[in-house]
Amino acid sequence: MIAESERTLTYYKKNGIVVRGSLRGDVDKLFWRLRKSDVDEIWASHNRFPKDALREGFKRSFVCLTILIDDLPAAMFGIYAEVFNGDRATIWLLASPELDKIKIRFLKHSRKFIQMFLGYYPHLSNFVDDRNKSSIEWLKFCGATIHEPKPYGAEKLPFRYFYFERGE
Numbered sequence: 001m002i003a004e005s006e007r008t009l010t011y012y013k014k015n016g017i018v019v020r021g022s023l024r025g026d027v028d029k030l031f032w033r034l035r036k037s038d039v040d041e042i043w044a045s046h047n048r049f050p051k052d053a054l055r056e057g058f059k060r061s062f063v064c065l066t067i068l069i070d071d072l073p074a075a076m077f078g079i080y081a082e083v084f085n086g087d088r089a090t091i092w093l094l095a096s097p098e099l100d101k102i103k104i105r106f107l108k109h110s111r112k113f114i115q116m117f118l119g120y121y122p123h124l125s126n127f128v129d130d131r132n133k134s135s136i137e138w139l140k141f142c143g144a145t146i147h148e149p150k151p152y153g154a155e156k157l158p159f160r161y162f163y164f165e166r167g168e
Contacts, residue, residue: 011065012109017102019113022064022076027054030066030073033096041129042094045153050094057092062120065113067099067106074098079117079124089121091164093135110142118166125163127152136160 008021031051034042042053054076058064061078068074075095081088091114099106117124128135130149139146139162149158 011113016070017105018068018071019065019109020068022058022061022066022078024058026066026073026076027051027058030054030076030094030096033098034094035097035099037129037132037134038094041132041135044129044155044157045127045159047154054094057094061092062089063117067095067102069098069102072098074102077113079121081121087121088123088125089117090126091117091124092126107138107141110138114142114164118164122166123163124165125161127159127161130158130160 008023010018010020012019028051031049031054034050034054039050042048042050046053048056057076057078057080060080062080062084064076064078066073066076073096075093077091077093079089079091081090114124128139128146130136136146142164144162144164147161149160151157152159152161
């Protein structure tokens, strides 16, 4: 029998860092270690607990990837669409503080993964909590168009709508 981890596609592997297709077990290994800013954002937007948010992202995503640092999940990210054959998808990322250990490499490769996702859907979007300054800076670095903050989500706190579009 082939192990589940052997059936996943590896997108990047170098110096103890692996980006591969997500596994169900990644949720259990990551949810309790998420960054406080991500936990706060999940609650403010949907009144959800981290495990529920990760589980939903994993289940709904057309593509769901996990970043491993020394074999431990440090982040999960992906895209999902309400209409499979449409032209828009929601992009998301939830991470642990360990992601900061590879900040430069993460920044360097983020744009490549966003371009890969734009190959599936030409318009990727979501909302980011205005308090989540590091995520906003990352989105800017990656080329997102970011709107001014407006009340959003379950708590009606200031969130910024952002999007990426495929250049034609």
